[in-house]
Amino acid sequence: MNIDQIVRLLGQKYGIPQWRPHADPLSELIQAILSQNTSDVNSSRAFQSLMATFSTWEMVAKASVDDIAEAIKSGGLNRIKAERIKSILEGILESRSSLDLEFLTELSIPEAKAWLKGLHGVGPKTAGCVLLFALGRPVLPVDTHVYRVSRRLGLINSKASPERAHELLEEIVPPQAIYQFHINILAHGRSICRARRPLCHDCALGEGCPSNGHS
DNA sequence: TGCCAGGCCGGGT
DNA sequence: ACCCGGCATGGC
Numbered sequence: 001m002n003i004d005q006i007v008r009l010l011g012q013k014y015g016i017p018q019w020r021p022h023a024d025p026l027s028e029l030i031q032a033i034l035s036q037n038t039s040d041v042n043s044s045r046a047f048q049s050l051m052a053t054f055s056t057w058e059m060v061a062k063a064s065v066d067d068i069a070e071a072i073k074s075g076g077l078n079r080i081k082a083e084r085i086k087s088i089l090e091g092i093l094e095s096r097s098s099l100d101l102e103f104l105t106e107l108s109i110p111e112a113k114a115w116l117k118g119l120h121g122v123g124p125k126t127a128g129c130v131l132l133f134a135l136g137r138p139v140l141p142v143d144t145h146v147y148r149v150s151r152r153l154g155l156i157n158s159k160a161s162p163e164r165a166h167e168l169l170e171e172i173v174p175p176q177a178i179y180q181f182h183i184n185i186l187a188h189g190r191s192i193c194r195a196r197r198p199l200c201h202d203c204a205l206g207e208g209c210p211s212n213g214h215s
Numbered sequence: 216t217g218c219c220a221g222g223c224c225g226g227g228t
Numbered sequence: 229a230c231c232c233g234g235c236a237t238g239g240c
Contacts, residue, residue, distance in 0.1 A: 078235090125222060
């Protein structure tokens with residue numbers, strides 16, 4: 001089963017998500033950091049609380065780690081995330097002199113990704129979220145669902161590391177299909193395809209799911 | 216109750 | 229190049 005068939009089957013099962021602009025790149029970055037290894041209920045509460053506590057990102061940059069950690073407490077991992085958010089905002093202010101990441105649109109995808117990953121606490125998944133959701137670039141954020149389900153479907157070698165999965169999947173998935181692939185793989189991974197093992201018997205991507213018949 | 220959630224870093228092999 | 233512990237709250 002090739003990538004085009006999988007994209008089509010996912011589309012039949014979950015619909016074709018319509019592209020819509022998300023947040024500005026800096027807000028997307030903060031949201032992505034808060035979502036790291038955290039349920040979306042907890043992380044979105046933390047983001048709302050952060051916005052409600054501080055009126056601007058400049059205020060967050062000047063706040064103490066303790067105060068930021070308190071504001072995002074409901075998200076979990078709050079101490080380490082508060083340190084990362086503060087140091088990232090301070091770093092952007094120092095290097096760019098304003099808290100604005102729109103300049104990333106002028107960079108190539110590899111350049112923009114490298115710049116983001118240079119920030120402490122920003123890995124491939126977080127950088128990918130900023131590039132795809134805020135800037136509309138054809139980059140695939142490989143989170144646990146994308147990683148696990150892609151291996152289950154046989155799209156990539158089950159032994160590939162998460163880092164390697166990023167490279168492999170970006171070669172496989174057509175740029176124009178990345179957004180819907182990401183959205184629908186998450187839908188599939190959150191509902192049906194939840195088991196951690198690489199293959200299973202109940203992963204039903206319609207009749208053609210290659211995971212059918214495995215145990 | 217115990218396990219897990221849209222990662223990433225630092226230290227060890 | 230991998231592997232692993234740490235980080236921490238809220239939901240089920």
